[in-house]
Amino acid sequence: xxxxxxxxxxxxxxxxxxxxxxxxxxxxxxxxxxxxxxxxxxxxxxxxxxxxxxxxxxxxxxxxxxxxxxxxxxxxxxxxxxxxxxxxxxxxxxxxxxxxxxxxxxxxxxxxxxxxxxxxxxxxxxxxxxxxxxxxxxxxxxxxxxxxxxxxxxxxxxxxxxxxxxxxxxxxxxxxxxxxxxxxxxxxxxxxxxxxxxxxxxxxxxxxxxxxxxxxxxxxxxxxxxxxxxxxxxxxxxxxxxx
Numbered sequence: 001x002x003x004x005x006x007x008x009x010x011x012x013x014x015x016x017x018x019x020x021x022x023x024x025x026x027x028x029x030x031x032x033x034x035x036x037x038x039x040x041x042x043x044x045x046x047x048x049x050x051x052x053x054x055x056x057x058x059x060x061x062x063x064x065x066x067x068x069x070x071x072x073x074x075x076x077x078x079x080x081x082x083x084x085x086x087x088x089x090x091x092x093x094x095x096x097x098x099x100x101x102x103x104x105x106x107x108x109x110x111x112x113x114x115x116x117x118x119x120x121x122x123x124x125x126x127x128x129x130x131x132x133x134x135x136x137x138x139x140x141x142x143x144x145x146x147x148x149x150x151x152x153x154x155x156x157x158x159x160x161x162x163x164x165x166x167x168x169x170x171x172x173x174x175x176x177x178x179x180x181x182x183x184x185x186x187x188x189x190x191x192x193x194x195x196x197x198x199x200x201x202x203x204x205x206x207x208x209x210x211x212x213x214x215x216x217x218x219x220x221x222x223x224x225x226x227x228x229x230x231x232x233x234x235x236x237x238x239x240x241x242x243x
Contacts, residue, residue, distance in 0.1 A: 064125040071159075071215040072127030073146045073199060075120035081205075085139025090165055090204065096143035097169070100200045104172025120146065129201075130209040138205055146199045148214050153193040155217055160186045162210035166203040170214075178207070189217070 067074050079096045083089035093101075122144075124130065129144055150156060160168050160176045161184075168176040168188075175188045201212060 060125045064123070067125060067127035070127070071213040073129075073148060073212045073214070074124050074127050076122045076124070076129055076144045076146050077120050078122060078131075078142065078144050080142035081135065081138055081140035082142075083140045085204075089141055090202075092141070094141060094143070096145065096200065097202060100145075100169055100172040100198065102172075103198065127213070128209045128211050131205055136205055136208070140204070142203055142205065142208075144201045144203070146201075146212070147196055148199060149196050150192055150214070151194050152216070154191070156190050156192055157215050157217055158188050158190055159213040159215070160201075160210065161212075162203065162207040164204055164206035166201060166207040166210060168212060169198075169200040169202070171197050172200070180206075 064074060080094075082094040083092065122129075130136075131142070135142075158168060158170060158175050160166060160178060162178055164178075165180040166176075166178045167174055170190055170192070175190055176186050178186055199212060199214075201210065203210060
């Protein structure tokens with residue numbers, strides 16, 4: 001009886017072991033299939049994400065080109081803030097404004113100011129400058145610098161659209177000044193030679209977002225043969241290179 005009991009027990013163990021082995025194999029197969037499906041879904045999701053990124057880059061590149069076609073300045077370098085928001089502070093000349101005036105004097109003396117090598121870390125494809133959110137409510141004075149290329153000498157129109165006090169300097173010379181209570185688009189005429197020219201905007205946080213454009217007279221909103229075209233910044237060049 002003991003031998004028969006032992007044989008029966010071993011048989012049950014063998015059956016149990018076989019069932020367990022099949023269960024483990026089925027579980028492993030299920031996990032493998034699930035991993036393959038997950039990898040397939042991940043690959044599909046990654047492909048869709050890449051397509052979406054590509055479409056977004058294409059849209060931004062087209063918007064960037066359209067804005068520049070309309071004479072809008074899209075590439076900017078932000079400096080500030082200066083002061084603490086006192087009522088008389090906007091009339092003060094802070095470091096960027098003083099430097100711009102020195103560069104204007106150097107340019108007048110025939111010294112190369114190196115505008116072609118300027119780099120701008122903020123690119124706004126729509127042509128509307130906006131402060132980073134952490135600075136949008138801060139008091140004080142800000143400066144945003146840019147440059148434009150004029151491929152014809154003569155008379156040019158400079159436009160400013162802002163929500164509060166702002167000044168525009170071209171080659172260190174003030175050409176536009178907006179008071180805090182004035183509304184609408186301001187325009188001024190300048191005489192400029194062909195080539196690169198610096199543009200500096202002095203403003204408070206309340207003036208942003210703002211837009212600046214430089215166009216030949218009677219050009220409307222579309223580009224003419226001599227409409228200024230901004231030198232592409234490294235950021236915009238990288239974006240266009242990915243298309």
